Amino acid sequence: MRHSERLAIAAHLHVLLRRKTGRVTDTEWMAADRAYALEIVRFTRERAQSDGLPELNEWADKLEAATYQAAAAPAPRRPLAQALAPQPPDPPPVPDRYVGGIR
Amino acid sequence: MHPTAKQLIGPKARKVAAGAAALAGSAWIGGAVAQTEAAAAAAPALVRPGLVPVSSLSGADTAWMMTATALVLLMTLPGVALFYAGMVRRKNVLNTLACVVAIAALVSLLWFAGTYSWAFTPGSAWWGGQARVGFGGLDFDLAGGLVAVSHIAPHIPESVYAMFQLTFAIITAALVVGAFVERMRFAAMLVFIGLWSALVYTPIAHWVWEPGGWLAKMGVLDFAGGSVVHVNAGMAGLACAWYLGPRRGYGREAFEPYNLGFTMAGAALLWVGWFGFNAGSAVAADGRAGLAMATTHIAAAAGALSWMLAEALLRGRASLLGLCSGLVGGLVAITPAAGFVTPLSALVIGLVAGLACYWGATGIKRLLRVDDSLDVFGVHGIGGIVGSLLTGLLADPRIGGVSGSVVTQALGVGAVMAFSLAGTALLLWLVDAALGLRVAERDELAGLDLALHRERIGG
Numbered sequence: 001m002r003h004s005e006r007l008a009i010a011a012h013l014h015v016l017l018r019r020k021t022g023r024v025t026d027t028e029w030m031a032a033d034r035a036y037a038l039e040i041v042r043f044t045r046e047r048a049q050s051d052g053l054p055e056l057n058e059w060a061d062k063l064e065a066a067t068y069q070a071a072a073a074p075a076p077r078r079p080l081a082q083a084l085a086p087q088p089p090d091p092p093p094v095p096d097r098y099v100g101g102i103r
Numbered sequence: 104m105h106p107t108a109k110q111l112i113g114p115k116a117r118k119v120a121a122g123a124a125a126l127a128g129s130a131w132i133g134g135a136v137a138q139t140e141a142a143a144a145a146a147p148a149l150v151r152p153g154l155v156p157v158s159s160l161s162g163a164d165t166a167w168m169m170t171a172t173a174l175v176l177l178m179t180l181p182g183v184a185l186f187y188a189g190m191v192r193r194k195n196v197l198n199t200l201a202c203v204v205a206i207a208a209l210v211s212l213l214w215f216a217g218t219y220s221w222a223f224t225p226g227s228a229w230w231g232g233q234a235r236v237g238f239g240g241l242d243f244d245l246a247g248g249l250v251a252v253s254h255i256a257p258h259i260p261e262s263v264y265a266m267f268q269l270t271f272a273i274i275t276a277a278l279v280v281g282a283f284v285e286r287m288r289f290a291a292m293l294v295f296i297g298l299w300s301a302l303v304y305t306p307i308a309h310w311v312w313e314p315g316g317w318l319a320k321m322g323v324l325d326f327a328g329g330s331v332v333h334v335n336a337g338m339a340g341l342a343c344a345w346y347l348g349p350r351r352g353y354g355r356e357a358f359e360p361y362n363l364g365f366t367m368a369g370a371a372l373l374w375v376g377w378f379g380f381n382a383g384s385a386v387a388a389d390g391r392a393g394l395a396m397a398t399t400h401i402a403a404a405a406g407a408l409s410w411m412l413a414e415a416l417l418r419g420r421a422s423l424l425g426l427c428s429g430l431v432g433g434l435v436a437i438t439p440a441a442g443f444v445t446p447l448s449a450l451v452i453g454l455v456a457g458l459a460c461y462w463g464a465t466g467i468k469r470l471l472r473v474d475d476s477l478d479v480f481g482v483h484g485i486g487g488i489v490g491s492l493l494t495g496l497l498a499d500p501r502i503g504g505v506s507g508s509v510v511t512q513a514l515g516v517g518a519v520m521a522f523s524l525a526g527t528a529l530l531l532w533l534v535d536a537a538l539g540l541r542v543a544e545r546d547e548l549a550g551l552d553l554a555l556h557r558e559r560i561g562g
Contacts, residue, residue, distance in 0.1 A: 029553070029559075039545065096357060097357075097418075098357040098358050098359050098360070099354065099355065100353065100354045101464070101469075101478070102190055102358065102360055102424065102477070102478075103424060103425070103428055103478055103481075
């Protein structure tokens with residue numbers, strides 16, 4: 001899914017949340033930041049349940065799917081010469097040393 | 104040295120006894136040898152800030168103190184700012200920087216409004232006087248050839264002395280930020296820090312550095328602020344971390360530092376700027392300042408390497424954050440001792456501090472079970488305590504004119520620890536009741552850059 005499509009979903013949800021709950025959101029950030037988008041999804045579902053607004057659930061599902069799809073999106077096509085060139089090793093994963101303290 | 108001009112705790116709190124005649128060519132007048140006997144005879148010893156002839160000032164000392172002031176301010180802006188900002192998560196970098204900048208501005212205005220007067224003018228043993236309240240008194244009279252000086256440093260303009268001390272007040276408040284980053288509301292933070300600077304930092308500075316202060320009279324040695332700055336900030340940080348509670352996800356999620364390159368740049372500014380912090384606390388461009396510069400540098404280097412060694416032995420590898428933390432730990436520990444100890448003693452202090460602060464930021468942190476985000480207590484608190492006690496052990500009377508006492512140092516450190524912890528906790532409770540201290544959960548998750556400032560770091 002392209003960024004423009006995610007932005008469209010975010011914009012629709014922004015308008016829906018504004019009208020139904022009064023909550024103001026950052027549309028662009030919703031389309032760009034995973035953590036923020038998932039938080040908005042959580043909030044939307046919470047309000048859908050508490051305020052009895054089932055239409056919010058539909059758009060929460062769409063935003064969630066779009067967010068996870070963006071995270072799992074395949075890498076863009078690379079030219080053959082670049083793909084065959086020796087690749088640098090992947091960086092090691094974030095160590096757990098930053099859990100419970102940074103030192 | 105004139106026998107009645109007893110140097111209790113170093114140049115920053117020289118006790119100029121009333122009637123101590125600055126008459127002989129070799130007499131100390133608040134820390135500077137009289138230029139000539141005639142000048143000495145014409146300049147009665149001050150016991151409170153006052154006006155003196157411009158000709159009695161020392162140009163060299165004034166120039167050095169202005170330089171030292173700039174160096175210490177650089178330690179905060181941007182030293183501490185970068186040091187801390189590099190260690191927080193990406194979504195909170197700008198807020199961390201904003202806190203440091205705002206605190207520098209706030210503390211500056213409060214200083215000249217009143218806190219300088221309450222810290223550094225004579226009053227009681229617990230609180231200073233009103234002589235410099237309301238941006239008053241830092242006079243320069245061109246026609247009359249007179250300039251205001253502090254009784255503590257009568258050879259430099261009081262404007263310079265007040266500015267120098269201000270940079271210490273600024274950095275102490277800025278250091279506390281490291282304990283509560285990523286979860287305190289900005290406006291409430293400003294109110295809290297303003298009150299803390301006035302009601303916690305100010306009296307402690309008065310007790311230790313104004314000659315009439317009770318800890319100064321007791322003989323506590325604190326050359327440049329081991330207890331006033333570092334123990335104080337460490338305990339205040341601990342109180343903040345405890346009161347606010349842990350960050351969401353603390354202990355479960357990895358809080359990856361945004362950019363340890365920032366942290367290293369900040370640490371480098373701290374190292375270099377600390378020459379102003381410690382050597383500047385000699386309040387003179389002289390041999391003692393030179394010695395303080397050397398001991399400062401040795402302790403920083405030793406601290407960096409001993410932390411690095413501990414980390415390499417216990418974790419199998421050295422780290423940039425460890426090197427930066429160790430050098431800061433060494434600098435913190437040498438702060439109370441810089442103008443009292445030999446270079447060899449500085450090596451010992453730095454090596455011990457590197458190890459102690461490593462333990463403070465790891466083992467002790469786990470024991471305390473408090474989310475002190477950037478280890479303000481572990482590095483500044485522990486480093487300050489260790490340095491203050493070692494000053495009692497290692498102070499060389501040939502250098503500072505006084506011998507140390509571990510018992511006296513412990514009493515002084517204990518008093519500062521207790522007051523800082525209790526005073527800070529009380530202020531936190533008051534500000535929380537009035538304004539609310541902690542950000543909302545959603546803001547904390549979104550990041551304070553966006554939530555509090557509507558700003559986002561680029562790239």
